[in-house]
Amino acid sequence: MAAIVLGSALFVAASKNLVRSVFMFFVTLFALAGLYVLCLADFVAVTQVVVYVGGILVLILFAFMLSGREALEGLQQQNNRLLSVNNLPALLLASLFFIVLANVFIKANVDDAGWLKQAVASHNVITPQTITINNLGVNLMTNYLLPFEVISILLLMALVGAAHLSRKEEVAT
Known part of the structure; x- marks a missing residue:
């Protein structure tokens, strides 16, 4: 499972095709959920699938589909050599x-x-x-309620920002 995670993550980072990168990112997130299952963290695995695969990846797919064709072609035609002076610090x-x-x-x-x-x-x-989901739910709704709500507002702001950025600008004449 770790080999699948590492291999697909390296493919995502090295691929020049954005569509293939997004779908291999899907494989990476599912394999990471599999690692959580093997570590007996079933709640974290389900959360991984629901939040990242069901939410973040779908948001990335929508951003990819809503972006202009010219911008995507420009990204794919960039000369990205691995060994260059610009990449030396990284x-x-x-x-x-x-x-x-x-x-x-x-x-x-x-x-x-x-x-x-x-x-x-x-x-x-x-x-x-051992049942830890009950303790997690009680702590999430009592001791950690404020951070939970702050994160939900932050995610809502990110969704509104993504929707605003994906709109087409009207040309003033």
Whole structure:
């Protein structure tokens, strides 16, 4: 599942065809939901499918369909070489991030983590029978109600902005 996520994400980033990139992004988001299922985070997986695949990806598809043909052709005809002077800072930052990430993976000894052994010894682990959705719903509607409402207003503003940007401008004569 991780190989599907990484492969499709690399295809999205490297593809010059916007339609193929959007559909491979669809595959990436579904595979990420599959990873959440494998991690026993079923609520997060369903939320991933509903919010990102059902909402964000559809919004991207609408923006793609509403954009002008000239703008899309201009994007596809740009000369985007991977190794150029303009891309040098991004490549340096990406390689530095990759080195740090590889170093963390090499030095991390997950099987010998003290906090993990302590959690298993005290039976403080999440099992497939544990119901966390009830606790999540109660916390979302009590302790975290204000951030939840702020995020919903932010998403509403993003939708209104996307609808405003997709309108055709009238030419004044």
